[in-house]
Each structure stands twice: as structure tokens, then as C-alpha cells.
Amino acid sequence: MQTFRLVTASALLMACSMAHAAEDRYDLLYDAEMHSLSSNLNSASNLKLGVQMQFRYDVNVRQDDSLGDDDTTIGFQMRRLKVEAKGDITDSISGKIVFAFDRDGGDASLEDAVADWAINDSTSLQIGQFKLPFMREESVSSKKQLAPERSSMNETFNQDRSQGVQLTVEQDSFRAMFAFSDGFNTDNTAFNNSAEDDYALTGRAEMRFGDADWKAYDQFTSWRGASQGAMVGVAGHFQNTGDTNPTPAETEVFALTVDGSFVADGWNLYGAFVWRNTDTTMSSFDDTGAVLQGGVFVSDQTELFARWSAVFADSARGATGDDYSDITAGLNYYLVPESHAAKFTLGVTYSLDATTTSIVSTSTGHNLLSDTDDGQLAIISQVQFLF
DSSP states (O other): OHHHHHHHHHHHHHHHHHHHHHHHHHHHHHHHHHHHHHHHHHHHHOOEEEEEEEEEEEEEEOOOGGGGGGOEEEEEEEEEEEEEEEEESSSSEEEEEEEEEOTTTOOEEEEEEEEEEEOSSSEEEEEEEEEOSSOHHHHSOGGGOSSSSOOHHHHHHOOOEEEEEEEEEEOSSEEEEEEEESOTTOTTOOTTOTTSOSEEEEEEEEEEEESOOGGGGGSSOOOTTOOOEEEEEEEEEEEEESSSSSOOSOEEEEEEEEEEEEEOSSEEEEEEEEEEEEEESSOEEEEEEEEEEEEEESSSSEEEEEEEEEEEOOGGGGGGOSEEEEEEEEEEEESSTTOSSEEEEEEEEEESSOSTTSOOOOBTTTTBOOOSSSOOEEEEEEEEEEO
16 A cells, blocks of 8 residues: 555656646747747837927017007917827838827827838828828928928918828829828817718829939928939819718818929929819809928028918908918028938018908917908027937
């Protein structure tokens, strides 16, 4: 009996030892697998964080008699403060998310949330929330504008952000974008939000000429020594509202734009024209706008620029059917040569017409305020840091 007990105990000890050994081997294999998976994910995601900061001192002087002695408005503001995270999910799929802090109150809101799938070398698919491919001035990042702010024409007609899907096809000298979305300016909306359109379709095509590659048109500035080239773009947009729930007033918007860009050794030109028809059950309006701007480097780090912007409202609008235009001039000083990472911008805008009798968009963002008379003067001094 004692011998049997010894044999049994030995067998149990041996089984436990084998079980522990197997468990140890499993733990080692599991740890190795998890480490490999973590390494692959870290390598694939390649997460990058970025911050954009635009800090300003604004001066605005209006000619509105009703303001009396309060016709001058001055002060600092954080025009833009954005946090961006982007990275690669796989070799062919990448993602980006951008949050912006409101200049009046500091609340954070979602701007971009997009996943980009490179189907092949020339075709990609974007899904999420992003800017529709319509006006080029709006599509160029605020980090890389020529003046401290986009033009008044752009602020009146631009597409802003939407939620949808977009197909992009890019060749050596031609590219095209096609988007199906909720319509202009419908970011951060649920599918039953009355601000959304029933559907919206946007298409843009671009052709480039010369030696400048596509990347040269990600900005308006053209550095000294840059290659020479030109790009022509045309875009169309249609959106319809009022046929599905929720059902606000039936409205159709059809818009077309054409633009041209020229970049060369230290100087650039850009011009655009836009037409928009807004058709409701009660009225139909045809509004147009135009912008022309250019810049030139006078030293390796100093760039001068000038711009004319105009909005031509349909006269059938009555009290807001007058034309509006302004001129802007200023300079950029790049603290880091050939980089937007650290720069100082000074822009001075003079309004040739009143704002209250036009459809032109006014806001503290581009320092154009409500004014019953012409002659409004807006000065923006800005520093930008990207890190």
C-alpha cells in the first residue's frame, strides 16, 4: 500500500510539473504573440499629434453713424486653436481627426473625422466628415493661406464641412473628386437634423501644367526657387431639401465655380469665380462672387500680398441685393524659411461697400463686421505656430 501511495504521489507531482511547464510555455507564447501584435499595431498606426495656433490682435474701424464714438473695436483673440491626430491603420488605410476650440467661449468641437483608403496607386476613397471638393480657397488649409484670413467672397459661398463619402482619382496631370454627402455646412449633424439636405452631389476636376507637382497647390505661397506651373479647376454642386423627413421648406441649390492658380520662382497668382442659384417655392436667386490675389517674395523670408474680393447679390433680394467688394494688402514674415510652422502675418482690408445691404458674410473670424456705410477698415496682426 505504501508503495502504491508513493507511485501515486510521484505521478501527481509529475502531472502538475508538466501542467506548469505547459502553462509557462503558453504564457511565453501568449506574451510573444501580444508583443508581436502590439509592435505591428504601433508600426501600422504611426500615430502623430499636431497643434495649430493662430493668435491675433484685431483692429476694426467702421463708418456706421449709429455707433457714434463706439465705431472702433480692438482686442486680442485666439482665432484658431486645433488639435490633430492622424496615423496609418494599415499600409493602405489612414485616418485623421481634428478638434477645434471655439474663439468665443473655448468649447471644443469636431472638425474633421475621416478615414482614407488607397484602393490603388491612383484611386482613393474617403469616408467621414470633411470639406467637400468645391471652392479651392476653402479647401486650402488655414495653415497655408496667403492672407491671415480667407476672402469675404469665400466666406459667403464656401462649402465648409459635410458628412459623406468621396472618391478621388489622381493621375500625373489630372485629378477628379466626386462626393455624395448631406450638403454644404452640415458638419456634426444627426441624419434626422433639419439642417441636412436630402442628398447632395459634388464634383471637381483639376488639370495641372508645367513642372510644379500637385503638392505645390496645397498652399498659395510659392517659395523662392520653386518650380513653375499652373493649375485650372472647375467644380459643380447640387443639393436638394424638403422631400424627406424632417421636411423644412423645399430648397434646391446649384453652384458652379472655376479657378486658376499660377506658381513660380518666389511669386504666385490665384483667381476664382463662383455662381450659385438658390431656388425655393417662393423665390429664386442667382448670386455670384469673384476673388483675385497674388504674392511675391521680396527677401527669402518676407512675402508681400494683395487681394480683391467681391460678392454680387441678385438684385431681386431687395434690401440685401447690393454688391460688395473689398481690397486687402499685407505681408508674411516666415520665422522658419520655407515653412508655415512659425510665421507672422499682417493684413489690412478696406471695404468699398456697406455690408448690411449685401449678402456678404460678416464675422469676427475674418474681421468683417456689420456696417451700414462703406469704408470699414480691418487690421489683423497674427502669429501662427504649428507643433
